[in-house]
Amino acid sequence: MELAVGGMTCAACVGRVERKLARLDGVLATVNLATGRATVTHPASTPVAELVAAVERAGYRAHPVAPDTPPAPPHGDVTDLRRRLAVALLLFIPLADLSVALSFVPSLRFPGWELVVAALALPVVGWSAWPFHRAALTGLRHGTTTMDTLVALGIATASAWSLWSLAVTGGPLYFEVAAGITTFQLAGRYFEARARRAAGGALRALGALRPAEVTVLRGPAGREAEHRVAVAHLRPGDRFVVRPGERIAADGTVVSGAAAIDVSAMTGEPVPVEAGPGDEVVAGTIAAGGTLTVRADRVGEGTRLSRMLRAVQDAQAGKSAAQRLVDRVSVVFVPAVLVLAGLTLTGWLLAGASAADAVVRAVAVLVIACPCALGLATPTAIMVATGRGAELGIFVTGFRALEAVHAADVVVLDKTGTLTTGRMRVTGVATAPGVAEQELLALAAAVETSSEHPIAAAVVARAGDGPLPTVAGFRALPGRGARATVDGRDVLVGRPDAVGEAGPLAGQVAEWATTGATVVLVSVDGAVAGALAVTDTIRPSAAPAVAQLRAMGLTPVLLTGDAPAAARHVAAAVGIDEVHAGALPEQKVELVRDLRAGGRTVAMVGDGINDAAALATADLGIAVGSGTDVAVESADLVLVRDDLTVLPAAVRLAGATIRTIRGNLAWAFGYNLAAVPLAVAGLLDPLLAGAAMALSSLLVVSHSLRLRRQV
Structure with missing residues (x-):
């Protein structure tokens, strides 16, 4: 089964949810950050409510979802992030300009300038940064740490130090640092959410191919009435009507009618496929130019469309060995960063740095080390690749x-x-002296109309739509051919070893055999009347x-x-x-x-x-x-x-996908390996750290989105 998990922000969150679920007896879970889904295998005795409760105990939201339901676009998250980012930008820009000007030109300072700076910063570090604080507090309540813990702690530390300096010591203020971290993090989250929504667009478009309602025929034969019902009520064996412009609701067989079927949304093929009685049609395609009555063969999750959607979602939920390593590393990474930030603060204080400088350097460590890029490196690439594959008609199952x-x-x-193609057709006709080609085809087709063999269908198709002679006494010869009385004549259609010597047609038969064609001989009253070459079209x-x-x-x-x-x-x-x-x-x-x-x-x-x-x-x-x-x-x-x-x-x-994933992981690991030592050494300003961390996640997601244009 699948759970939609809300509130995850990094690979550490993924590991935490997986561990909580795995503590339940017999439960295995794979959690995907990009899709916000947990794929859970559990015993039948484990209720779904217990699984949801386990996720909630980890500090996240969860609810069950249908297995073939595409991930919903994060509209709410995007809207909320955009609103908070707009407020942050509106206040941070003048705050940054004012702070720079007053820092470099002290003569510009005016009475109460500290209060103005605080007034501009506090809405940003309070309301705009609230998603970070809320996630950190939730984690703290459950005894866990995440990327949000690092961000919230960095913002809170810079803000608290500035307020203390403003109220007590009169020391340097770092409001612009706290507001800058908030603004850059919100910007990264906002663009990341938009990119993730774009990455899942192809899959959601496929999910939208399923119609909500269908017109079903119910009642006695010959007096059926049309009833409009939800697709969920359609059952195998039901007959339903598809009018021009409507989507086909199930995989089935055309009972009556004819139409051109638009399969472009499913396969990318621009040319419609003609369908008539006996032809198979699939759910999600559109009937054009005609009305069909279709017998439902596979419905709901059994349709090919649903199975394909499920396969793509399984692929997006799957993880490479590298991603599993990232998840394990991220679980211990955040606590390790907290320890490192504490050591940085202590080390600089012992080295003689001022308390303000030591705090700023510890904040830089907290902010720069967030492992969100690691968590997004693989799943975003897989998400884009499987979506692009679906657009091309390629469904990847893992x-x-x-x-x-x-x-x-x-x-x-x-x-x-x-x-x-798997469809046989007659590519050659040879007749004995005195036998017309159309006469030969009519006799052979008359016998083969009662056979279901692909070769028989090819012979009937070659004969055309004209009337055929009367047939009596049809008898199939398994593996050899068929025999019947046609207008009083004994006609045998079959393989050469069943019919006998080809006589005057032996040369032609031998030539056809060298090309790989299947040779069919036709004898009338014991004499060979002609031969047909049947081939499978390349x-x-x-x-x-x-x-x-x-x-x-x-x-x-x-x-x-x-x-x-x-x-x-x-x-x-x-x-x-x-x-x-x-x-x-x-x-x-x-x-x-x-x-x-x-x-x-x-x-x-x-x-x-x-x-x-x-x-x-x-x-x-x-x-x-x-x-x-x-x-x-x-x-x-x-x-x-x-x-x-x-x-x-x-x-x-x-x-292209493998190269993208490798590039993402190289960037994500390299970024942390290079940036953290710089922050510990005091060579990285917290403001730049916040911008760099947000940019790293955005680069990973943007790099993955390039897959849509590479293939």
């Missing part, structure tokens, strides 16, 4: 998939349904995709259960040199294992049930989205567009 795509050096591709995008993979340094391999001749023909057409044909499912698994044993990192691309085991065995399983549910469930990455060039796009996206 961080492991991105790492594996980036590392892959061999791509094993299935043939039927992957490199080819995807237009297959050859460009293979060429791009080669250019990236990957080795493509064709692995299929089809005959060697057909496999070699497809391989030559798309540019693949290594071919393994006639492979059973267990032999596909064996080849993948052999490649991995040889030190290769293998990505397997397939679409069928017979590919599922190999997909699960490979370092990375990639399913073509038009494939079977079993293949899709076995994969780490799903390509939903009917275009193989999204495969090299996925490789580019993975590479």
